[in-house]
Amino acid sequence: MVTRLVGLTGKPNVGKSTLYSALTLNIVKIADYPFTTLTPNRGVGYLRKKCVCKSLNVTDNPVNSKCINGFRFIPVELVDLPGIVPGAHEGRGLGNQFLSEISIADALIHVVDASGSLDAEGRPVDPDPENTIRDIRFLEEEYDHWLAGIIERGLQKVPRTKPSRASVEESLSHVLSGLAISRRHVEEAIEKVNPPDNIYQWSKNTILELAKNIRMIAKPMVIAANKIDKKGAEEGVRKMREAGYDPIPISAEAELVLRKATEAGLVEYLPGDSDFRIVNPNALSKKQLEALEMVRDRVLKPWGSTGVQELLNRVYFNVLNMITVYPVEDANKLTDKKGNVLPDVYLVPRGMSVREFAGLIHTELMENFLYAIDAKSKIRLGEDYVLKDDDVVSIIAVGRRG
Ligand SMILES: Nc1nc2c(ncn2[C@@H]2O[C@H](COP(=O)(O)OP(=O)(O)OP(=O)(O)O)[C@@H](O)[C@H]2O)c(=O)[nH]1
Ligand SMILES: [Mg+2]
Incomplete structure (x- = not known):
């Protein structure tokens, strides 16, 4: 198995941990995970894909995955990262520690509050759809500035006598190798930016541009527009799309409610489904029934699903370009x-x-x-x-x- 690590990132309070809990709540039991580093913030989520058993007309006995109702659920590894605040590259909040943690991931899910009701530090404010755009940009900028700093230090290691493109690539790959950034990523970014061979002619802007391109290649990102059950979310999603982004609307909380209810045997639901079935209405308290009805009315009916499964599938099958x-x-x-x-x-x-x-x-x-x-x-x-x-x-x- 080729494993990839996907990190959940974003400013405080957007729902990263809720999403992580929802994604990693055990829906199936599989004996041997190919992952060895499970820690409190590392866990296993599942991709959902139509299994070939149907078209081949066989009954399968999966070992490294599970087949439920003709869908394969394939385990993948996830990491929940701490919240990032503006100024992190200068050491604010968890600062550089956060940024280096982000770097262990091969792809990122950037969680934003689609309703725009949190300020830059994650404190509740009146809804403003512009907040969603600010969130997306600030995270990218923080990361780029931080990476630019590392690149700048790396350039000092390039032999001074005759700096060539190859020696630049060599030195940069070396300083970036601990950040899950490969030589191929560096070469591709340099090719794109096409800076002068002589690094003494590189401006701050050249370095920043290079950092940005390395990020886009080595840390591809999907935007999760969370809290679609909240007022203002529709507008936030529209705003992001108008700005050229392609966010996936999700409700982490709705998915968590459904998975917990499924685990407790109260409902029948498979992640990615557009509805659920209550197993025995008499077994539910009034509060539980209300919570489930709310999920149906505010999330499943207007949006088609909680979006959480589509999000994870998108990361692997589209962004990381994996096949089965x-x-x-x-x-x-x-x-x-x-x-x-x-x-x-x-x-x-x-x-x-x-x-x-x-x-x-x-x-x-x-x-x-x-x-x-x-x-x-x-x-x-x-x-x-x-x-x-x-x-x-x-x-x-x-x-x-x-
Ligand atoms: N309405 C609504 N609230 C949500 C949703 N997802 C998360 N929340 C709420 O948002 C708040 C923050 O959620 P967390 O998951 O702790 O956020 P976080 O991003 O991990 O925050 P930090 O760890 O502090 O960075 C909690 O009160 C959640 O219940 C959602 O889909 N809808
Ligand atoms: Mg958290």
Whole structure:
């Protein structure tokens, strides 16, 4: 599995922790997570995707994921980050500590209060849709200024005698490597900004522009327009869209209510559904019923869903550009060694070859790779075959025939 870490970020009080709780509330039990670093603010969320079992007309026995009503729920790792306030790059609030924490993530969910009822520090104010735009920009600016500072220090390490583009890339990749920023990210950003080879000609603005481009490439962001159940949220969402952003409207609190009620056996609901079913109305208190009705009236009916599942799916499938691939040992029965049907689903970056994929399963499978079989069409695939979304493949290697 290629794992990616997604961070929840934003100013105080926008609902990051509520969203984190909702996303990580156990909807299914899976024995072995591929993640090793679960701490109080790190947890597991689930992507929801139509499973291939339906179209292949089989009943599956998932191992690394779960299949519920024909939907695969695939575990992914999330981190809840502390709130960030303006001036963080100069040390305000948790300051630089926050900014370096953000950097462990491969993609960010920027939570904003869609109703615009919080000031820059997260204190309640009268709703103002402009607050949403300010929130988006300030976070980007804080991060860019902070990164620019690191880049500036990195430039001092470039050999003074003959600074070349390659040596600049080398030095910058080195200072940025601890921030989940790769050499490829740096090269791509430099290509885009195209600064002079001689770093002594770089202005503050060149450095800031470079920081901004590195951020956009290495820390892609999705905006979660939270609290859509509140007054003023519709206007806030419209405002963000007018400004050219593509926010996903969500209600973290509504999702949390629904997941808790599901866990308690009170309702039937799958994350991403557009409605829920009350299992036994008599088992609910008046207050519980009211809360559920409110979720339906203020969130599900006007917005179609709580948006929380769509948000996480968007991060992986669109922003990080991952696809799903099902490895099987037996291409006819679609099973693993133990006879489990469609046991695993892997998240892999779009563009991966089937041979690289073999390496994810086992290095030996890559080293001894002969060919693969597309289990849907039974066609042989060569090592350079580029995987497609929802491929089901069996790897044939020396000493291992499917
Ligand atoms: N109406 C409404 N309130 C919400 C929603 N999500 C969160 N809240 C409320 O917003 C407040 C702040 O939520 P938190 O999740 O603690 O916010 P946070 O971003 O983690 O805050 P910090 O950790 O202080 O940065 C709480 O009172 C939540 O109940 C929502 O979808 N709708
Ligand atoms: Mg919090």
